[in-house]
Amino acid sequence: MNGSERYLNYPSQRDVLFVLGAGTSFADGVPLQRELLPMILSGGIEEIDNSEIGKIFKEFIQENFKYNSSTNTYPALEAVFGFFDYFIQHNESLSVKYPLEKIATLKEYLIKLIHYVVNIQTDESSTYYHLFWNSIIEYNKNISILTFNYDDLLEQSFKFLFKKHGYIDYCIPLMNYEDLSELKKFNFWVNPRKPISVKEGEDPSAFKIIKLHGSLNWKYCNCCNQMLLTPWDRRIDLNKGKLLGYTYPEKTEYEYRCPLDGTEFETLIVPPSHLKSLQHPIVSQLSSEASREIMIAKKIVFIGYSMSSSDIHIKALFKKVVKPDQKMIVINTRQRDALELSYESISENVEFIYKSFEEVVSDKELMKRILTS
Numbered sequence: 001m002n003g004s005e006r007y008l009n010y011p012s013q014r015d016v017l018f019v020l021g022a023g024t025s026f027a028d029g030v031p032l033q034r035e036l037l038p039m040i041l042s043g044g045i046e047e048i049d050n051s052e053i054g055k056i057f058k059e060f061i062q063e064n065f066k067y068n069s070s071t072n073t074y075p076a077l078e079a080v081f082g083f084f085d086y087f088i089q090h091n092e093s094l095s096v097k098y099p100l101e102k103i104a105t106l107k108e109y110l111i112k113l114i115h116y117v118v119n120i121q122t123d124e125s126s127t128y129y130h131l132f133w134n135s136i137i138e139y140n141k142n143i144s145i146l147t148f149n150y151d152d153l154l155e156q157s158f159k160f161l162f163k164k165h166g167y168i169d170y171c172i173p174l175m176n177y178e179d180l181s182e183l184k185k186f187n188f189w190v191n192p193r194k195p196i197s198v199k200e201g202e203d204p205s206a207f208k209i210i211k212l213h214g215s216l217n218w219k220y221c222n223c224c225n226q227m228l229l230t231p232w233d234r235r236i237d238l239n240k241g242k243l244l245g246y247t248y249p250e251k252t253e254y255e256y257r258c259p260l261d262g263t264e265f266e267t268l269i270v271p272p273s274h275l276k277s278l279q280h281p282i283v284s285q286l287s288s289e290a291s292r293e294i295m296i297a298k299k300i301v302f303i304g305y306s307m308s309s310s311d312i313h314i315k316a317l318f319k320k321v322v323k324p325d326q327k328m329i330v331i332n333t334r335q336r337d338a339l340e341l342s343y344e345s346i347s348e349n350v351e352f353i354y355k356s357f358e359e360v361v362s363d364k365e366l367m368k369r370i371l372t373s
């Protein structure tokens, strides 16, 4: 038998919705949000210090925000984005040196610098995400994942499950799915919402991974409004600001452009800010998908996510749909009043577990309880 075509239907209810924050990628060396600006400004990363984008951004910060590297005192990332957003939303210039267009460029530079520093540690595969997926395959595949992380360690760790156990569903129509000659070399990514060819011995499921704040390996074209997934290409050139790709197997570097219209791609990561813009068509589509998954989940499990005050939109997303009979579990490393209160303001039905992501995924009994009880 050669196999057959099958639709990978989703059950109408989800047993567990995992909500992952920076705490889950931290063990693999991906920096936390509060570490990003110190990394960019402290002068420890040569590629940043020697690049056009790095130099121009640092000069702007030195002129507008004071910081002290010897005491490790830096402005908050939200404050810097908030400052940019003020001028952009009010259509105002800061000075002769920093007219409105320059402010918009500087904001894009900071996003590119963040993209760069988050990507530094993501070439290794992750033991902990591997354990996480192992438990899911062993105990319960009816799960979805909502993540706020830009890195793709979660997806890279999925590779060993591909085809036999499942497919990743990013819940957005990717350019990779279009059957056009210009897109031939990107057609390798399987659309899990279409019939899948299943061979004997395979029992695949589709897993929704909703990356609400974007991803390092997503490239957005604001001409055709479509997104290209480049699973292996996450690099960025800090002199010209271009997203880079590499030919296989020669590994020759090239600059990415939209294969359909030649437009330069944009990064798609939503930066932390008190005035976060969620107008982006991809982000608003993902918000609706997240909202539906929250609604149909029997249990919601937050791991390594602090629900900070710059994430009002996340609180709103949950507060609108969470019902009293939905069980919530919050897994975090430290017990803190502020953290408990912010979760309890969403639901009374919360259990707190004070462990790290590494500890939880290494504890098979606990993973079994989370996934099956």
Ligand SMILES: [Zn+2]
Pocket (backbone or CB within 6 Å): 221, 222, 223, 224, 225, 226, 258, 259, 260, 261, 262, 263
């Ligand atoms: Zn395009």
